[in-house]
Amino acid sequence: MRTIGHFIDGVETTGNSAEFQDVFNPATGEVQARVALATEADLNAAVASALAAQPKWAATNPQRRARVFFNFVALINRDMDELAALLSAEHGKTIEDAKGDIVRGLEVSEFVAGAPHLLKGEFTEGAGPGIDMYSMRQPVGVGAGITPFNFPAMIPLWMLSPAIAAGNAFILKPSERDPSVPVKLAQLLIEAGLPKGVLNVIHGGKSAVDGILAHDDIAAVSFVGSTPIARYVYATAAANGKRVQAFGGAKNHMIIMPDADMDKAADALMGAGYGSAGERCMAVSVAVPVGDDTADRIIAALKPRIEKLKVGPATDAASEMGPVITQASKDRIAALVESGVKQGATLAVDGRGFTLQGYENGYFVGPSLFDHVTPEMDIYKEEIFGPVLSVVRSKTYEDALKLTMDNPYGNGTAIFTRDGDAARDFAARVNVGMVGINVPVPVPLAYHSFGGWKASAFGDLNQHGTDSIKFWTRTKTVTARWPSGIKDGAEFQMPTMK
Numbered sequence: 287m288r289t290i291g292h293f294i295d296g297v298e299t300t301g302n303s304a305e306f307q308d309v310f311n312p313a314t315g316e317v318q319a320r321v322a323l324a325t326e327a328d329l330n331a332a333v334a335s336a337l338a339a340q341p342k343w344a345a346t347n348p349q350r351r352a353r354v355f356f357n358f359v360a361l362i363n364r365d366m367d368e369l370a371a372l373l374s375a376e377h378g379k380t381i382e383d384a385k386g387d388i389v390r391g392l393e394v395s396e397f398v399a400g401a402p403h404l405l406k407g408e409f410t411e412g413a414g415p416g417i418d419m420y421s422m423r424q425p426v427g428v429g430a431g432i433t434p435f436n437f438p439a440m441i442p443l444w445m446l447s448p449a450i451a452a453g454n455a456f457i458l459k460p461s462e463r464d465p466s467v468p469v470k471l472a473q474l475l476i477e478a479g480l481p482k483g484v485l486n487v488i489h490g491g492k493s494a495v496d497g498i499l500a501h502d503d504i505a506a507v508s509f510v511g512s513t514p515i516a517r518y519v520y521a522t523a524a525a526n527g528k529r530v531q532a533f534g535g536a537k538n539h540m541i542i543m544p545d546a547d548m549d550k551a552a553d554a555l556m557g558a559g560y561g562s563a564g565e566r567c568m569a570v571s572v573a574v575p576v577g578d579d580t581a582d583r584i585i586a587a588l589k590p591r592i593e594k595l596k597v598g599p600a601t602d603a604a605s606e607m608g609p610v611i612t613q614a615s616k617d618r619i620a621a622l623v624e625s626g627v628k629q630g631a632t633l634a635v636d637g638r639g640f641t642l643q644g645y646e647n648g649y650f651v652g653p654s655l656f657d658h659v660t661p662e663m664d665i666y667k668e669e670i671f672g673p674v675l676s677v678v679r680s681k682t683y684e685d686a687l688k689l690t691m692d693n694p695y696g697n698g699t700a701i702f703t704r705d706g707d708a709a710r711d712f713a714a715r716v717n718v719g720m721v722g723i724n725v726p727v728p729v730p731l732a733y734h735s736f737g738g739w740k741a742s743a744f745g746d747l748n749q750h751g752t753d754s755i756k757f758w759t760r761t762k763t764v765t766a767r768w769p770s771g772i773k774d775g776a777e778f779q780m781p782t783m784k
């Protein structure tokens with residue numbers, strides 16, 4: 287049985303771990319590896335290694351730090367097939383989707399290869415008599431990232447790339463359900479020229495996270511996962527005096543206006559609702575057609591597409607949707623589908639009881655489509671995180687907008703229409719962080735930033751883009767006066783620009 291160790295001070299190690307957790311193959315339900323769970327001593331070793339490495343790394347000029355990322359990007363591309371296979375084997379998503387997971391993370395590493403430019407400060411010459419003022423961005427020291435299972439490459443790369451390029455050392459605590467790719471990424475960074483200790487990876491669940499949140503030598507914490515844990519991480523890290531950003535769950539609505547191209551909208555809903563088995567924080571889980579005629583047309587377009595959807599293991603190149611992550615997740619989704627039926631929604635496509643020959647023990651879930659869903663139903667209130675799409679019919683555009691805005695989550699949303707005025711109004715008024723106009727999954731590119739509103743994000747500053755450079759650095763502002771400017775003796779009043 288393969289053992290997945292931590293990555294501390296440049297080497298993979300099980301450290302002091304006495305406990306291990308099974309890592310499953312979601313397509314077969316078999317245990318394929320076990321992952322070491324960090325003890326307090328393992329976390330302390332990782333932090334000690336990070337603290338020792340950080341000053342020299344911060345003193346390495348930004349251009350040299352950036353070059354490590356140039357090399358890293360090339361190495362990820364070299365090993366893309368191997369990384370994608372490893373990712374799919376633990377997560378279950380298709381190989382092409384696994385490559386998408388890696389590439390969307392790699393793009394953030396490409397973005398931070400511009401660190402010398404991104405880290406430039408501000409300068410004001412002659413801010414007062416003989417006075418120059420300048421601001422510089424300095425690393426926070428040791429940062430930590432805690433990541434979810436659903437993007438085991440992209441989300442670690444969102445965090446570690448800007449943190450490290452800015453001169454920090456970093457502790458990554460990836461999801462214990464699919465921990466191999468993060469360790470592989472750490473090994474590739476060493477191969478790319480990163481000094482040992484600048485990136486350490488420790489595995490574990492709640493106790494590892496609690497150790498990070500309480501550790502005096504960790505200055506900043508970035509979290510991505512479910513909303514209850516995001517709230518907890520935000521509150522606990524802040525109470526311990528740390529800088530923190532914590533991103534949570536989602537319930538993303540897509541509005542379909544009567545003038546939308548129904549075939550394009552249906553294709554968009556297929557990828558956004560069922561891609562990666564619905565296990566994306568930017569998945570569309572609620573379709574909101576405006577008017578009964580629009581609803582009937584979109585459902586008529588969706589049904590044959592869903593019935594044709596090819597569910598299968600990542601090892602089958604024809605698969606369009608893989609299994610969900612665990613048996614518990616599969617059971618939870620099945621219970622929610624039953625609750626939808628009991629609470630009066632119409633099950634327009636019934637994915638219940640799905641099995642795949644040869645993979646009877648895998649965590650495959652058949653795709654379901656609900657019509658006539660109302661906001662009181664559990665399938666509307668819960669983030670299902672599975673291949674279940676709910677249609678909530680609305681009478682008017684204003685009703686559809688209100689539904690989206692009244693939802694407690696605010697990660698992503700989209701509108702499908704040919705009417706520029708409606709699209710513009712929607713983008714301006716909706717209280718959601720990422721908006722798509724005829725784009726169902728509006729995940730911003732690396733040089734913009736990613737983040738939701740409301741219960742989808744706590745704290746300030748988004749992932750990647752210039753926000754990430756701000757999050758992983760502190761501003762220091764220097765006011766300098768040289769002797770030739772001092773001519774009038776001491777001053778005792780608060781200095782103003784009079």
Ligand code: NAD
Nearest residue numbers: 433434435460461491492495511512515533534535536567
């Ligand atoms: P999760 O909240 O269960 O786990 C996330 C991380 O927290 C993992 O590293 C896990 O080990 C740790 N953790 C789990 N329980 C904990 C506890 N009690 N105390 C402290 N730490 C704990 O999330 P998940 O199931 O891995 O991922 C799916 C969730 O993540 C979904 O809700 C999804 O919407 C969300 N997500 C959000 C974004 C975003 O950018 N907003 C992106 C991806 C995923």
